[in-house]
Amino acid sequence: MHLTRLASLAAAFLIALAQPCVAEQVDSGVPGMIFDHDVPITMTDGLNLRANIYRPEKSGQYPVLMLMGPYGKDTSMADAPAYKASWAKLIAKYPGLCKKSSCRYIRFEAPDPERWVANGYIVIHADVRGAGASPGVLDPFSPRETEDYATLITWAAHQPWSSGKVGLLGTSFQAINQYQVATLKPEGLAAILPWEGAFDQYREIGYYGGILNVAWEFWWGHQVVPNQNGNAETPLIDSINGGKDTGAPLSPELLKQNRVDPVEAFEKHPFDDDYYRQRTPDGSHITVPMLVVANWTDWSTAGYLAADSKQKWLRIQTGDHLTPFYSEEALALQKRFFDHFLKGANNGWEKEPRVAVQVRRPDGATWRYASAWPLPLTRPERWYLDASTSSMSPATAPAAPAEKSYPGLGDGLTFTSAPFEEETEFTGPISVRLWVSSSTSDMDIFAAVRLIDPQGRDVTFIGNSDPNVPLGLGYLRVSHRAVELGKSTEYSAFHPHLASESMTPGQLYPVDMEFIEPTSIVIPKGYRLALTVQGKDFGYGRNADIVHANDYALPDEHNSGLFFAAHPNRAPALYGGTNTVATGAEHESYLLLPRIPSRN
CATH class of the missing domain: 3.40.50 (Rossmann fold)
Structure with missing residues (x-):
């Protein structure tokens, strides 16, 4: 700064x-x-x-x-x-x-x-x-x-x-x-x-994926x-x-x-210039003891990961943004932390697990404690997309080449897994790699990772600012597709957002979506995963077939989370073209999920 x-x-x-x-x-x-x-x-x-x-x-x-x-x-x-x-x-x-x-x-x-x-x-x-x-x-x-x-x-x-x-x-x-x-x-x-x-003023506040x-x-x-x-x-x-x-x-x-x-x-x-750099902290200068509380939807682990504090703790919770802060459990946690560092209380805080996460299930959540984030033993698992069948699977053999198109401002494409044959957990960072083209010189991609129950209904969760959110949301303006390898990880690509690089209409490009938040879900047997890719804000409308988190009345149209993109910089002539996703062979498109091995 x-x-x-x-x-x-x-x-x-x-x-x-x-x-x-x-x-x-x-x-x-x-x-x-x-x-x-x-x-x-x-x-x-x-x-x-x-x-x-x-x-x-x-x-x-x-x-x-x-x-x-x-x-x-x-x-x-x-x-x-x-x-x-x-x-x-x-x-x-x-x-x-x-x-x-x-x-x-x-x-x-x-x-x-x-x-x-x-x-x-x-x-x-x-x-x-x-x-x-x-x-x-x-x-x-x-x-x-x-x-x-x-x-x-x-x-x-x-x-x-x-x-x-x-x-x-x-x-x-x-x-x-x-x-x-x-x-x-x-x-x-x-x-x-x-x-x-939030920590990053450009990526978590001003612009999502550019x-x-x-x-x-x-x-x-x-x-x-x-x-x-x-x-x-x-x-x-x-x-x-x-x-x-x-x-x-x-x-x-x-x-x-x-x-x-x-x-x-x-x-x-529009780019990550000095305006944002003056407002985004330099994590190497943050050395004070800290307890970071994040949410699975909107506002992430970025501050925890960036800070150079030797004494730092992370909790990732589910639920809305406001009410958990005032719970008796939260007050007790806050007091134990500050009693230790401000009063010098010998209350055992130094033995508190460095990481605590609420692992979500369709019917609730349970706390898990660990020594590091991402969780130890996390295994990145690719779920490959197949445009010919609108499916996705962790199959190791590459699918045959296929392409599928959709209107840029329409409902997009959805790739759905087979029903899970056994209970499976994914907890940690997620990302999506896509090969895409457009009939115009730019395109916006909005990705939603969804959980589908055996009756075919979306299972939603209470989010930071929205009572009905999917498992994860990703964003990218394809002209911002450049990646800085030195700051990228196995789980996510880092986009510097320093310049715009137009697309050649009809040409395929590999792009990596930005997911601000990690995710957590234990998927029961018989449930399915789905990945929706579209060119507009993802949300659940009034007629959506969902098992929702509460009795919140859905509007006719609704965007999920803290992000909303409708704006003049979304000119239909540029962002309303025909978009295409390619899969298979040399154009492998996939959803990368953080698999947690079974502890049985």
């Missing part, structure tokens, strides 16, 4: 030493908890960010848990329009949640400070620059924002009530920026716990811009004092000048 580390952090250090804690102390309504509201903390350029500080009433020095986000440190999940559905889901799953806390201070994707203060921690929740009560330009994940975070950490480490050790905790946005700030190694940072956060992800337009317009500092029209209510918590009103013109729309920025940067 290209930031001016030494000068900025030296300045932050001096600020941290010199600046007192000036706050409006509010009656927290929680016995034993002091609440300092809207504390101004000066950044290296002189601008004050605002933070809420929750700390034990009993005097002493305590470790600090910190997070910094754009969603409003004073915005109640129960009342904000963008979060009401999430709150309803959370309370439905954990009806006793608000019996163990007043729930007054729970914020979107943030820890409940009451549960931590009672355990001898201080919690600091800051509004990022340009959001909520913090003025300035709102520019998500920018170097300026990361430098601010480092300054906040240094400041917290030097306060009289601080033990000098700071840990970072939060999900999504508040996990992504943990990776970023950890590269700066600010004084006081002792451990991080990024819960379901295809622009416009799903962020909804996030930006519905969750971030309403909380922009100076937005007098915000529907969000300050849950502490009432009214608005977005500072002095600004004109619409100034508001627009004070924010950097990420999707507009992505459009200006």
Whole structure:
């Protein structure tokens, strides 16, 4: 990450030493908890960010848990329009949640400070620059924002009530920026716990396989811009004092000048250039102890694999993005981790298995523990495609040459296995190698790995942001097919995304799909696998024949996961041609699966 580390952090250090804690102390309504509201903390350029500080009433020095986000440190999940559905889901799953806390201070994707203060921690929740009560330009994940975070950490480490050790905790946005700030190694940072956060700003956020992800337009317009500092029209209510918590009103013109729309920025940067490199951490600089929590659907193991931390742990879970974070099991895990690294507790954490994964089955999931990721003994297994029969199998003998075509914006092709003759597990990274051609000079490929039950129905799973997802989703814009061998692995090819290379219409090209997430499934006897290849977003419509994860009502059309590609850069004249997949002989196309040997 290209930031001016030494000068900025030296300045932050001096600020941290010199600046007192000036706050409006509010009656927290929680016995034993002091609440300092809207504390101004000066950044290296002189601008004050605002933070809420929750700390034990009993005097002493305590470790600090910190997070910094754009969603409003004073915005109640129960009342904000963008979060009401999430709150309803959370309370439905954990009806006793608000019996163990007043729930007054729970914020979107943030820890409940009451549960931590009672355990001898201080919690600091800051509004990022340009959001909520913090003025300035709102520019998500920018170097300026990361430098601010480092300054906040240094400041917290030097306060009289601080033990000098700071840990970072939060999900999504508040996990992504943990990776970023950890590269700066600010004084006081002792451990991080990024819960379901992306690592690679190009491949996991801006572009999937070189295809622009416009799903962020909804996030930006519905969750971030309403909380922009100076937005007098915000529907969000300050849950502490009432009214608005977005500072002095600004004109619409100034508001627009004070924010950097990420999707507009992505459009200006179609390749993995300095814009993304400034926002994607250098894993070799991440050495702090870390517990990474990933999800089988959307947001991956990339941060764990890239980090150079000697003390790092990985958990990969199934389920939605929000509710598991607030479970009693999760809270106990988080506390054991931070008690060990922030309090020095001899609680056996160092003996915790380095890797824990929830292995999925059609009817649930069970935890498995291992020493490494990918799991030891994983065996890559090729399932070869046959265009003549629309089938796939692990046969070693190459099939006869065949080709099959489909409209670029249609439903594509599906290759289906025979019913499995015995229970079989695949857990780990997946990839797809295809030989393709198009009638145009470019094509987009969307791949979905699916599980089919004996009745021919899709078996879906609860995903990060979608209650019905397949086993895996892959993407590639064929003009981005170049591969960097030095960064590729046996399981996945690394695409540098540095330039566009047009296709010659009618010519076959070998391409390797990008799958951001690994997968996990134990396939029962009689079930089948399917691979769907098409030129548009994959999703389940209202009339899909599925065994779905819950009673979620499907819309007429629906894309799976956090990715959505419909956009002007998907011109039908270019991406709506006739596409072809070739199989067999010298054009072997296959699905690569991570086979886990039977332990019987």
